[in-house]
Amino acid sequence: MQKIESTKNEQIKQINKLKQKKYRQQTNTYLLEGWHVIKEALTHQPAEILTLLMTNDHFEEVDPFLVNAKFAVLQISPQIAEILSDTVHTDGIFAVAKLPDPQKIELDIEKPWLVLDHIADPGNAGTMVRTADAAGYAGVVFSAGAIDPFNSKVVRAMQGSQFHLQVLQLDDLEAFLTAQRKKGYRLFGTLVDDSATDIREVTLKDQHYVLMMGNEAHGLSPELAEIANDNLYLPIFGNAESLNVAIAAAVIMYQLQMKL
Amino acid sequence: MQKIESTKNEQIKQINKLKQKKYRQQTNTYLLEGWHVIKEALTHQPAEILTLLMTNDHFEEVDPFLVNAKFAVLQISPQIAEILSDTVHTDGIFAVAKLPDPQKIELDIEKPWLVLDHIADPGNAGTMVRTADAAGYAGVVFSAGAIDPFNSKVVRAMQGSQFHLQVLQLDDLEAFLTAQRKKGYRLFGTLVDDSATDIREVTLKDQHYVLMMGNEAHGLSPELAEIANDNLYLPIFGNAESLNVAIAAAVIMYQLQMKL
Structure with missing residues (x-):
């Protein structure tokens, strides 16, 4: 296992850039943090993982997932974990x-x-994905x-639900809606x-x-309400x-699903 | 109207201490921020307000509430608003x-x-108070x-619902539950x-x-489940x-209320 100690390591710098949308899009990758969500990925979609980075206190729990693993594994120092982290107290696995x-x-x-139309708050968005997963939805489409x-922040609030249902962002939301209506x-x-309607x-x-x-502030776009x-x-x-x-969405999703 | 410009003003220092629980308990007061929630207070419970502090761009909207107002009004500088604020972008009214x-x-x-038993996250707690208000509850008891x-942070998430329903913290939660059961x-x-039970x-x-x-992590205390x-x-x-x-509470509260 490769060991990285220097906070100035080039690979770490590149990975840290994934906090920016531009670099996520350039590389078609994003960053996961925390054992809870990484375990969801390893369990449900291991092929989605390209690189695993962890401090040395994670070896034991990660070990069963390393058999036949196709991804690179890097041991990082606590200082590097602090740099990569987006939380107050990181658990040191990414x-x-x-x-x-x-x-x-x-x-x-x-x-x-x-469908999440112009949802701006990352916590709201991620929570709605997680709730849609619990409510048995096929997926969540972001406008x-x-x-x-x-x-x-969205990824943190999703708590791994992106490995259970479809999560996507569409430029042409109306095409999706028209297609669904035809079905x-x-x-x-x-x-x-x-x-x-109540x-x-x-x-x-x-x-x-x-x-x-x-x-959150302006409600549903008039063309979608139409x-x-x-x-x-x-x-x-x-x-x-x-x-x-996110509260309203949860109550409505469960109300609808419980009618069936 | 008294005008305070100095960030070192003694009254401002005292008010800023209300961010700490100790000072809230010593003075039996707390701090509100933002026109949305302050308007709720002025509309529903004006007697609860002791002092209003605002930058000069709030005079117009506040003016109708100043007739017969029993509270002190202080004009503060934008620098003082920044000090008192608990948000990224303050609107300058407290x-x-x-x-x-x-x-x-x-x-x-x-x-x-x-009843919120050992709820730790302020956003969750405040959101549950707001949702309980929407669902027509009498009140929320914190353990x-x-x-x-x-x-x-709880106050921010409550969005003024503390002026619509009872919000309290009880040392002896079991006494409350026993009393309710007797009723x-x-x-x-x-x-x-x-x-x-589903x-x-x-x-x-x-x-x-x-x-x-x-x-959030440990669920309901065994003695309460019992x-x-x-x-x-x-x-x-x-x-x-x-x-x-907070999502689970909302779905359950609405499920229960909609059975009636």
């Missing part, structure tokens, strides 16, 4: 992973899809104006407006639907003005 | 508010209660081991364990229930290992 190959994304999975799904999918928008009144006969959540078969709202029983978007 | 008076907390409201509900409340725990199988005839959410009439779990339809606690 991986360079492949970005999903657009050619290999499976858009035909016959389960619900979540071109949304945050990059492989931003490190018999219903398109649900969401509005903070009680002229929309979530309790929706009836569903199968999992062929797309749920679209809008920007294209939707129904726009849904979640009733407010108390005095809060609104709900956090 | 208030010193009273902590809820334990003598005045209404524990008899006949709506559901949420002694949970984060302080008036920590600045005919059902106690629901939550477990990440499918031997517990949320879909719960039947409810009224709003007399307490929902208890446990610590005291519960039922422990609930939320089914995972996909491959995520778990849900964020």
